[in-house]
Amino acid sequence: MKIGIDMMGGDFAPKEILAGIQQYFEKGNAEIFMIGQEEVITPLLHHYMLPEGKTTLVHAPQVIDMHEHPTRALKEKPESSISTGFKLLATGAIDAFISAGNTGAMLVGSLYSLKPIEGVLRPTISTIIPKENGRTGLLLDVGLNSDCKPEQLNQFAVMGSVYAQQILGIESPRVGLLNIGEEEGKGNLLAQATYPLLSENKHINFIGNIEGRDILVDKADVIVCDGFTGNIILKLAESLFSITHRKNIEHEYFNLFNFENYGGTPVLGISKPVIIGHGISKGLAFMNMIVLAQKMIDKDVMQMMKAEVEA
């Protein structure tokens, strides 16, 4: 198993990435392809204990900045670590690709360098949602698809269920449709049209509508919504961590809103695992992302999604 990492992505690259790789090797044993500027990475290597023969440094002379325009950057910097990562992934030289760099470039790369899973209308990104009782759920889409069709939400429910089951370990995940009322027939046109599709979908465990007040309690394991709504919820939830931190409100509950702890988010619905990390990711987050990539490859989550979407 070969996992590629962008060594130039994120606010603390490459040092924290190296720290994360080192941490990963305390237990893991995938081969790690470290993609980035040789002259930056090589001098640092002797500070870290990386096992002999398990890492490969792939030189990528260019770097895509956090604030560059994604499409333009990918086009103008074909030798960047992100472009190189996608090339290696597309050709099968690596089995998964991880980056905490330019999110837009990672999304564009995922959508255009890789094939979507056959039958998938639109790939999607999700976030872990912390529950009041300490359990975690999944919310999707969180920004890749700002306008959605009912059929897309129906597929998000399927892909989210596979992910929740295989990766989060939730048996028969409860799927909720985010809405502004409990009964069928409530909500905007999208929610009204999505409800019957979810209701008739035999591949998911649909429990009905979920309101705003239910997001943070343990009512559903997979919550589906359009990417506009989902992104606003995600960023609002993230802001709770910063606000409580600034106000010196110390309680373990708010640590659950430190989304850095969750590592990164995979792009679901494409043929190979791509994991996008927060810009502020540190060692632990990078280790978690490598573990996640390994799990996704091990369980062949992409293949399972394909089977569920097609069936």
Add this chain to the structure above:
Amino acid sequence: MKIGIDMMGGDFAPKEILAGIQQYFEKGNAEIFMIGQEEVITPLLHHYMLPEGKTTLVHAPQVIDMHEHPTRALKEKPESSISTGFKLLATGAIDAFISAGNTGAMLVGSLYSLKPIEGVLRPTISTIIPKENGRTGLLLDVGLNSDCKPEQLNQFAVMGSVYAQQILGIESPRVGLLNIGEEEGKGNLLAQATYPLLSENKHINFIGNIEGRDILVDKADVIVCDGFTGNIILKLAESLFSITHRKNIEHEYFNLFNFENYGGTPVLGISKPVIIGHGISKGLAFMNMIVLAQKMIDKDVMQMMKAEVEA
């Protein structure tokens, strides 16, 4: 000035309503029309100190339950306190109407018994949003219009600005468009089409897009969005109060999420003030709603909205 109150609406009716009226009269001096079942209210009156000649009891023998179907209930119970309130308001016998009863019935009554302000495409409801620094802003729509058109959001911005200025006392309120990116051109189709309208609108102080992370910080005074997104944010914010309460997290910041403190929310865009209270409203909330109604009449907020929307 004559303000009508539904004495049968809310979990603590009519006692807490009477307590609120009594509290109001410590400073206020509008005439209060108490609408409800005479046989329930009269025996309680001697427990409260209400000034001579300032209250009128209007008998309404029927009661609309919290969980009744709004349209059906209004039709089948023409003698209910809510139906009676709207009749008095429509005919000019009272100048404002307040209820903490069936929210749906209050909305249906507002839309169908009263005229919308001339030129207003759709009335709207808003919520107060507590800011990190203790100031308050306005978010609208929060559920009356789950699917919106750009022109409607543009009017919400105008009505929200008048309200923020006149009622919240914010000079030149900053208007933000809730969106999933900072730059113009970001977002779903609605946000993309709304941005230029807000941008060109000379009646508001538009400051651009506002992301989910900006909602709880003091970035904008009036945040506009469709009622689907707004309702989910409101209910999510409300749940924070319950969750922190259940977890015994005591900090004054979370008291700001106790939406009961804000009294009630007015329906904006209709010709006369209607204020809808939380079902759990107590004395203080009722007093605040009466004060709000008085302020809206005093400042002739409806007329100002008319002027701004038309101009």
